Amino acid sequence: MKTFKLGGVHPPENKLSAEAAIETIALPKQVTVPLGQHLGAPATAIVKKGDMVKVGQQIAKATGFISANIHSPVSGKVFKIDNVYDSSGYRKPSIIINVEGDEWVDTIDRSTDIDANIKLSAKEITDKINEMGVVGLGGATFPSFVKLMVPDGKKVDYLIINGVECEPYLTSDHRLMLERGEEMLIGVSILMKGLNTNKALIGIEDNKKDAIEDLKRLAQKFKGIEVHPLKVQYPQGGEKQLIQALTGREVPSGKLPLEVGCVVNNVGTALAIYEAVQKNKPLFERVVTVTGKSVKKPSNFLARIGTPIKELIEAAQGLPEDTGKIINGGPMMGKALLNTDVPVVKGTSGILIMPEKESKRNEASNCIRCAKCVEACPMGLEPVLLSKTSKLELFEKVEAERVMDCIECGSCSYTCPANIPLLDYIRYGKNKVGGIIRDRSKK
Amino acid sequence: MNEVILYSVGSLGTLAIVAAIILYFVAQKFKVFEDPRIDDVEEILPSANCGGCGYAGCRAFAEALVKAGTMEGFNCPVGGSDVMVDVGKALGLEAEIAEPQIAVVRCNGTVDNSPAKVKYDGISSCAAAATIYSGEGGCSFGCLGLGDCEESCDFDAIHVNPKTMIPEVTNNCVACNACVIACPKDIIELRNVGKKERRIFVSCINEEKGAPAKKNCSVACIACSKCFNVCPFDAIEMKNNRAYIDYEKCKLCRKCVAVCPTDAIHEINFPLKKIKPAADKAAPKKVATETKVDLTANLVTEQKKEVVKKEAPKNAAADAKKEENKKA
Numbered sequence A: 001m002k003t004f005k006l007g008g009v010h011p012p013e014n015k016l017s018a019e020a021a022i023e024t025i026a027l028p029k030q031v032t033v034p035l036g037q038h039l040g041a042p043a044t045a046i047v048k049k050g051d052m053v054k055v056g057q058q059i060a061k062a063t064g065f066i067s068a069n070i071h072s073p074v075s076g077k078v079f080k081i082d083n084v085y086d087s088s089g090y091r092k093p094s095i096i097i098n099v100e101g102d103e104w105v106d107t108i109d110r111s112t113d114i115d116a117n118i119k120l121s122a123k124e125i126t127d128k129i130n131e132m133g134v135v136g137l138g139g140a141t142f143p144s145f146v147k148l149m150v151p152d153g154k155k156v157d158y159l160i161i162n163g164v165e166c167e168p169y170l171t172s173d174h175r176l177m178l179e180r181g182e183e184m185l186i187g188v189s190i191l192m193k194g195l196n197t198n199k200a201l202i203g204i205e206d207n208k209k210d211a212i213e214d215l216k217r218l219a220q221k222f223k224g225i226e227v228h229p230l231k232v233q234y235p236q237g238g239e240k241q242l243i244q245a246l247t248g249r250e251v252p253s254g255k256l257p258l259e260v261g262c263v264v265n266n267v268g269t270a271l272a273i274y275e276a277v278q279k280n281k282p283l284f285e286r287v288v289t290v291t292g293k294s295v296k297k298p299s300n301f302l303a304r305i306g307t308p309i310k311e312l313i314e315a316a317q318g319l320p321e322d323t324g325k326i327i328n329g330g331p332m333m334g335k336a337l338l339n340t341d342v343p344v345v346k347g348t349s350g351i352l353i354m355p356e357k358e359s360k361r362n363e364a365s366n367c368i369r370c371a372k373c374v375e376a377c378p379m380g381l382e383p384v385l386l387s388k389t390s391k392l393e394l395f396e397k398v399e400a401e402r403v404m405d406c407i408e409c410g411s412c413s414y415t416c417p418a419n420i421p422l423l424d425y426i427r428y429g430k431n432k433v434g435g436i437i438r439d440r441s442k443k
Numbered sequence B: 001m002n003e004v005i006l007y008s009v010g011s012l013g014t015l016a017i018v019a020a021i022i023l024y025f026v027a028q029k030f031k032v033f034e035d036p037r038i039d040d041v042e043e044i045l046p047s048a049n050c051g052g053c054g055y056a057g058c059r060a061f062a063e064a065l066v067k068a069g070t071m072e073g074f075n076c077p078v079g080g081s082d083v084m085v086d087v088g089k090a091l092g093l094e095a096e097i098a099e100p101q102i103a104v105v106r107c108n109g110t111v112d113n114s115p116a117k118v119k120y121d122g123i124s125s126c127a128a129a130a131t132i133y134s135g136e137g138g139c140s141f142g143c144l145g146l147g148d149c150e151e152s153c154d155f156d157a158i159h160v161n162p163k164t165m166i167p168e169v170t171n172n173c174v175a176c177n178a179c180v181i182a183c184p185k186d187i188i189e190l191r192n193v194g195k196k197e198r199r200i201f202v203s204c205i206n207e208e209k210g211a212p213a214k215k216n217c218s219v220a221c222i223a224c225s226k227c228f229n230v231c232p233f234d235a236i237e238m239k240n241n242r243a244y245i246d247y248e249k250c251k252l253c254r255k256c257v258a259v260c261p262t263d264a265i266h267e268i269n270f271p272l273k274k275i276k277p278a279a280d281k282a283a284p285k286k287v288a289t290e291t292k293v294d295l296t297a298n299l300v301t302e303q304k305k306e307v308v309k310k311e312a313p314k315n316a317a318a319d320a321k322k323e324e325n326k327k328a
Helices: A124-132 A142-147 A172-179 A179-194 A209-219 A239-247 A267-279 A309-315 A372-376 A383-391 A393-401 A413-414 A423-441 B002-029 B036-044 B059-069 B080-091 B124-131 B148-152 B178-182 B210-216 B226-230 B257-258 B278-289 B291-309 B315-327
Strands: A022-024 A028-033 A058-061 A076-086 A091-099 A158-163 A201-205 A223-231 A262-266 A283-293 A299-304 A323-328 A350-354 B101-105 B158-161 B166-169 B188-193 B199-202 B234-237 B240-245 B265-268
Touching: A022 A091, A022 A172, A028 A076, A058 B210, A076 A309, A076 A423, A124 A142, A124 A267, A142 A179, A142 A262, A158 A172, A158 A179, A158 A239, A158 A267, A158 B278, A172 A179, A172 A209, A172 A267, A172 A283, A179 A201, A179 A223, A179 A262, A179 A267, A201 A209, A201 A239, A209 A223, A239 A262, A262 A267, A267 A283, A267 B291, A283 A309, A299 A309, A309 A323, A372 A383, A372 A413, A372 B199, A383 A393, A383 A423, A393 A423, A413 A423, A423 B124, B036 B059, B059 B080, B101 B166, B101 B199, B124 B148, B148 B158, B178 B188, B188 B199, B199 B240, B226 B234, B226 B240, B226 B257, B257 B265
Parallel strands: A022 A299, A158 A201, A158 A262, A201 A223, A283 A350
Antiparallel strands: A028 A091, A076 A091, A283 A299, A323 A350, B101 B188, B158 B166, B199 B265, B234 B240
């Protein structure tokens, strides 16, 4: 079975919510929509306090090229535009809307019949995706239309669809593939048209055998789409690892997948693109997994953007008593939340509620130079060196050792037998080196 | 036998002399001329090699100074005016006397003032924690208390108080700027030591509006502008929802300290103010009825006097005021 060559670890999968069908949860009374839900510049609000808005109405427009539009997930009145804590741990500008009813703008096609007829041209597809505010739903939230703008001289050989979902506990992509597989495949065809390519490869980890079977069957209707099972190994879902596993090509250090003729998109993004192009529906809701060993009802909820996390936890039958941490994302790359008022945003793939006894880190001891971290690193870096030089603030060395290639997957921290928080130091170093590079390019 | 010794000594000795002569000529040919004054200046400098002057160590400072030929823009904060005057004498130049400065921590978000709303379980580095979240108390401008400043100090002058989790500066501080650079939130500022070592500053750099600032920390600057309005010397500037006192213009009159509603403005090394009239009325009554309270009151006053005399944590002044207010 195909897999990536370097490194990787195998944490316990814990896909507790794999059997839970997607449930639409009730609308909250108030939503908080942050303006910075995507990579790039935060959007600029185009509504003000007191305005009435409908579901799907644009409430913020993209600022600059790498940015995205934001649409209202609810109908109601804009309560205020203020700084609110979001999952970043800082207060960020957000639009707060008091919910009244559930009225949608009439440009959205709310019918549920599957429309496989792609009427728009490649350029129109790109514009539509931009207009509808679709961003990468795998977690990186990169504005999707930018990936469709292939510069002159570059050609896309393969469109790669990421159905891997390698993070333990998370199952939203799995359920989407099972329940909305056909629409997702139409989304893939739309992307193929937009990129002017005729080959799409869908990678799915082998622990989702039902999804692999279903999609293989459905893909027979579509020309050029192939479904490939992949070995269960973390981080198979990393862009560069996926490209290597499916095509054998290696993305050069510091370059984008386009350099080897590939463009990668998440299955959730493909579905969002189907809805945007065929149903004129902007991105304002997504599937969020709520899971954890003590959670009474691990579930996958279809939630509107801006819903406070506590509503999702309530819908999963409440916060367990032994909760130690509430993590936004998975256990490998997620980030602990400050409180449960934090809203769901476009990049929220799951909420993991960790019991107290698993939340605490073990005491770190000295590095024993075992090189398990070097073995585990899927990018071929030396975490022991990167973490030490970041700690000592030798940022020139950190940059020279290619810290910017680090995908922050956490495999190194996971394997370290001395419990050294390697990823924390590396993230710090990467942050600082990123700043240094930005300042250098400004001059 | 004698011949062997004679020949060995003779040949090696000749080799040595020849080598010495060659070395002498080579040394003369490749000699680098260095202004001897650089050595003189370096002798006078304190050899701390801290970088506070802006140069890579004392020798680099000496080289730059001698090359420049003027004392303008050169100052060794560790040596202070004494050293600069001596250096001036050695070079025959007029020394610029810079006002002595000291590091000031502009945050009083202690565990009491800004109670923790979350628990941080990460690496013990302010710089790293600052990239992850806004701080245990919730104020995103406040001190994280993890001690990057303490680690950066070569003079043992700044330590994080474990009870309050806020760093405190001692008189060892030579204003070398290391902690200012180390702090990721730009909380520490170099300010003039002040006449009689007295100084006044706003101990808050929060730029949020008053209501959210106060919610996170009870001693935040809420930008009410009372200090700005009362200052007779135009030393206070209101910018970005906070007050800032210009230490060049401040004449230490303390009117701002008196009007600040959140105790955000701190005064250092001032004598205790006169007890307010309301407290005076209360005190005699206490003496009449309860000798116990009277003794305690005296003890506290004695303690306060002690605390103010020592170059102790700047919180002492604010704490003393709070004690006063509590009693009143």
